[in-house]
Amino acid sequence: MTARHDLERQVSSWLQSEMSTSAPPGLLDAIQREVEVTPRRAAWRIADRWLWRHSAGLRVVARGVVLMLVLAALVVVLPLIIGIVGSPRPAPPFGLTRAGLIAVDTAEGIVIGLADGTQRDVLVAGGQSVSPTWSRDGLHLAFWHRPGESGPWSLAVVDPDGQDREVLAEGITLKVREEGLNQPSNLSWSPDSTRIAFAADVGSGTSIMVARLGRSGAIQITDPSLEAIDPAWAPNGGVIAFQSSATFTLHVVEPDGSDARRLSTLTDTFLWPDWSPDGSRLATTAGVDEQSDIFVVSADGSTVTNVSHDASQEFSPTWSPDGSRLAWARAPVGGSARGYVVVADPDGPNLTEMRVDADLAPPVWSPDGTRVYSYVQAPDGTFAELVILDPEGVAPVVRLPATGNIGNGNWQRLP
Amino acid sequence: MDRVLVERAMAGDRGAFNDLAALSVGRLYGVATLILRDPDRASDATQEALIAAWRDLSALRDPDRFDAWVHRVLVRACHTEARRDRRRRTVEIRELPLDDHAAADELPSFVDRDQLERGFRHLGVEERAIIVLHHAQGFPLAEIADVLGLPLGTVKSRLHRSLQTMRAALDADARVVTMDGERIA
Numbered sequence: 001m002t003a004r005h006d007l008e009r010q011v012s013s014w015l016q017s018e019m020s021t022s023a024p025p026g027l028l029d030a031i032q033r034e035v036e037v038t039p040r041r042a043a044w045r046i047a048d049r050w051l052w053r054h055s056a057g058l059r060v061v062a063r064g065v066v067l068m069l070v071l072a073a074l075v076v077v078l079p080l081i082i083g084i085v086g087s088p089r090p091a092p093p094f095g096l097t098r099a100g101l102i103a104v105d106t107a108e109g110i111v112i113g114l115a116d117g118t119q120r121d122v123l124v125a126g127g128q129s130v131s132p133t134w135s136r137d138g139l140h141l142a143f144w145h146r147p148g149e150s151g152p153w154s155l156a157v158v159d160p161d162g163q164d165r166e167v168l169a170e171g172i173t174l175k176v177r178e179e180g181l182n183q184p185s186n187l188s189w190s191p192d193s194t195r196i197a198f199a200a201d202v203g204s205g206t207s208i209m210v211a212r213l214g215r216s217g218a219i220q221i222t223d224p225s226l227e228a229i230d231p232a233w234a235p236n237g238g239v240i241a242f243q244s245s246a247t248f249t250l251h252v253v254e255p256d257g258s259d260a261r262r263l264s265t266l267t268d269t270f271l272w273p274d275w276s277p278d279g280s281r282l283a284t285t286a287g288v289d290e291q292s293d294i295f296v297v298s299a300d301g302s303t304v305t306n307v308s309h310d311a312s313q314e315f316s317p318t319w320s321p322d323g324s325r326l327a328w329a330r331a332p333v334g335g336s337a338r339g340y341v342v343v344a345d346p347d348g349p350n351l352t353e354m355r356v357d358a359d360l361a362p363p364v365w366s367p368d369g370t371r372v373y374s375y376v377q378a379p380d381g382t383f384a385e386l387v388i389l390d391p392e393g394v395a396p397v398v399r400l401p402a403t404g405n406i407g408n409g410n411w412q413r414l415p
Numbered sequence: 416m417d418r419v420l421v422e423r424a425m426a427g428d429r430g431a432f433n434d435l436a437a438l439s440v441g442r443l444y445g446v447a448t449l450i451l452r453d454p455d456r457a458s459d460a461t462q463e464a465l466i467a468a469w470r471d472l473s474a475l476r477d478p479d480r481f482d483a484w485v486h487r488v489l490v491r492a493c494h495t496e497a498r499r500d501r502r503r504r505t506v507e508i509r510e511l512p513l514d515d516h517a518a519a520d521e522l523p524s525f526v527d528r529d530q531l532e533r534g535f536r537h538l539g540v541e542e543r544a545i546i547v548l549h550h551a552q553g554f555p556l557a558e559i560a561d562v563l564g565l566p567l568g569t570v571k572s573r574l575h576r577s578l579q580t581m582r583a584a585l586d587a588d589a590r591v592v593t594m595d596g597e598r599i600a
Contacts, residue, residue: 007582008550014531015449015551023444024458031440031462032433035469040427370533392536395529 093136093191093413094235094277096321099366100412101160102373103132103141104386110143112160112412115371115388117400123162131184135193138413140213142187142196144174155187155198155211155218160412168211169218173201175229175245185229186272190237195255197221197231197240208242210255221257230272234299235279243269243284250284250297264301271316271362273297276323283307283317283326283346294328296346307346314342316362320369320391327363327372327391341374343391352393363389367413421478424469432472435481436465442552443489449547450493450540452532460496464489480561486554487562490544497540534581542577545570 101112101119110132113120123132127147134141141160144153155169174184185199185206195212205224208231211217222228227246234241239252241263250269253260268287275282282297294308294317307326308314317328330340330353341363344351363372373388386400417438423431443464447457468488475484535543541563548554548562556574560567 007578007585010531011535011546011578011581012550014528015547018449019551020445020448020454021441023440023461024454027444027458027462028437028440031436031465034462034466035429035432035436038466038470040473041470390529394532394536 093138093193094321095323096369097367098414099368099371100134100138100414102364102386102411103134104375105130105132105143110141112141113400115366115373115400116398121162123160124156124158131187132410133187133189133196134410134412135189136191136413137193138415140193141412142168142189144172144184144187153184155196157196157213166213168196168213168216169209170216172198172209175199175201175206175227186231188231188233188240190233190255191235192237195233197233197255199229199231199242206245208240208253210240219257221255222251222253222260226251226260232273232275232282234275235277241273241275241282243271243273245270248287250282250301262301264297264304266295266297266304269295274318276319277321278323281346283319283328285315285317285328294326296326305346307344308342318363318365320365321367322369325369325391327365329362329374341372341389343372343393352391354389354391354393364410365391366411373411418478421475421481425472425475425478429469432469436469439482439485440465443485446486446547446552447489447493447496449551450490450543451496452536456496456499460489460492463495464492467492483554483558483562486548486552487564490540490563493544494540530585531581534584537580537584538577542573542580545574546577549574 099115102115103110103112103123105111108125109122110124110129111120112123112132123141124143124145127145128149129143129145132141132143139159140157142155142157145156146153152171153174154167155172156165156167158165188197189195190197193213195210197208197210198218199206200209200218202220202224206227206229207220207224208222208228209218209220221240222242225246226244228242228251229245230243232241233255234252237255239254239259241250241252243249244251248268248270250263250266250273251260252263263282266284266286269284270287270292271285273282273284280299282299284295284297285292286295288306291311292313292315293306293310294314296305296307297303308328308330310330313331315329315331317326319326324345325343326346327341327343330342332340341354342351343354363374365372370390371388372391373386375386388398388400390396417435420431420435420438424435440461444457444461447460447464448454451457451460464485468485471488475481535546538546544563545559548559549556554562556570557567559565560570563570565573
């Protein structure tokens with residue numbers, strides 16, 4: 001049997017197994033009620049009366065003429081469109097690319113593995129290691145490490161094979177983002193994968209710091225009174241966005257510490273912002289009437305759009321690698337502690353809420369855009385597992401066993 | 416389909432048309448579900464198609480061709496429905512625990528269905544309609560050409576191209592990326 005016939009057989013079998021033979025309850029009644037009040041149209045008014053059958057050739061000719069007219073119009077208009085509204089595709093290291101290894105922190109250390117559960121390995125063991133974060137080029141993994149359960153942290157970088165470990169900064173006191181989560185503010189790589197922004201306690205407050213690969217030490221770039229946390233390096237490399245945990249507002253600063261300013265009028269923002277891959281927008285979380293919603297802020301801060309509008313608690317939006325969708329976590333109000341993952345079109349009403357039997361935390365996109373993963377924490381906070389979800393809600397969930405306090409983590413981009 | 420019922424419906428008998436609707440609604444809904452991959456949209460498309468069929472039944476010249484004609488109206492309704500903005504939907508996702516041996520045994524079939532679904536979603540409504548009418552409904556290609564108002568050669572080439580698109584999507588999905596960049600089939 002040829003490959004083509006094999007595929008046809010598979011398709012037939014699959015479609016027939018998926019074929020529903022009965023309409024949903026009420027559909028026929030609704031149709032019949034509508035028919036009762038729908039008048040017939042006169043035959044001469046119906047295009048099919050004139051075109052139905054023997055008209056395929058005419059339609060093809062008509063389509064050809066229309067196509068030629070459209071092409072001619074495009075030749076004239078396309079340069080104008082490109083010049084006026086065209087925007088370049090996200091350049092590497094942004095946009096869709098191949099998915100590599102997931103890195104998460106667990107009680108065993110930094111664990112890496114593929115989304116199907118294979119190639120699982122403990123990359124960094126011993127002491128306490130948290131917040132593994134792949135560089136944009138996928139060649140390095142940064143993380144916080146300390147030898148015991150307390151004391152200052154070191155910012156370290158390691159290759160995907162666990163070799164060439166380098167300590168960039170030592171003696172760092174981290175600000176825990178939320179009490180009880182034991183989750184420090186996130187790390188953010190520069191687009192060229194040479195620098196890392198992070199938040200550290202500098203005594204008089206928390207500041208954004210920048211460390212560079214191949215060098216020891218870090219420079220402080222924000223005023224400690226802002227209590228800056230959760231840096232997000234813009235895709236063009238020009239600014240770093242961050243949250244002020246003193247004023248609960250969104251700010252930006254250039255990587256050398258210059259031109260620090262509040263980004264928008266949005267108030268009560270919290271948790272980390274995320275840049276769209278083309279750098280034109282930021283997604284963030286902000287409080288609304290004792291709940292929280294997801295907002296999209298333009299890069300210059302001039303426009304703010306609520307994209308969730310839901311009575312639930314919603315938090316931690318992340319852009320898909322191609323910038324077409326947002327995923328975030330949703331916790332229903334007043335119900336159980338169950339959390340869901342929402343995938344939505346930020347510019348339209350398309351929204352899918354994915355419910356699995358788990359408390360889902362902020363989702364992370366695969367670099368190829370075909371999956372998001374989230375993590376699950378048991379009520380006692382001592383056991384966790386990863387869940388791999390299909391953002392279209394089609395494929396079954398895959399749960400990967402894990403132990404420990406899984407916090408930050410992300411997905412390696414491969415060239 | 417009962418020719419007498421069709422003739423009575425064509426003459427304006429609503430009761431006869433309602434009987435025709437009752438006979439065909441399940442099958443049309445099944446086709447729409449396969450094309451649109453969304454039960455809510457399929458329901459809307461089926462309702463729209465059968466109401467349009469009643470409204471425009473005067474366009475039908477040959478009562479024996481009612482079944483093909485109503486499928487044509489349905490495919491058109493699917494086109495319209497697919498162009499509409501998607502509404503909010505909630506998905507209760509099937510779970511596949513890796514440590515469950517029974518579930519693990521089902522892994523290939525889940526994976527196959529997932530891959531077929533993904534490949535199918537790469538296609539436009541018309542390409543999906545051709546595949547569904549041919550492979551799920553058993554329509555001969557000549558009848559599909561009639562249903563869609565396309566030349567037979569176009570239907571054949573679109574079916575061939577659609578299967579090629581699905582195969583390309585399946586092949587892309589089947590590639591597993593290893594850490595060092597190698598691909599294994």
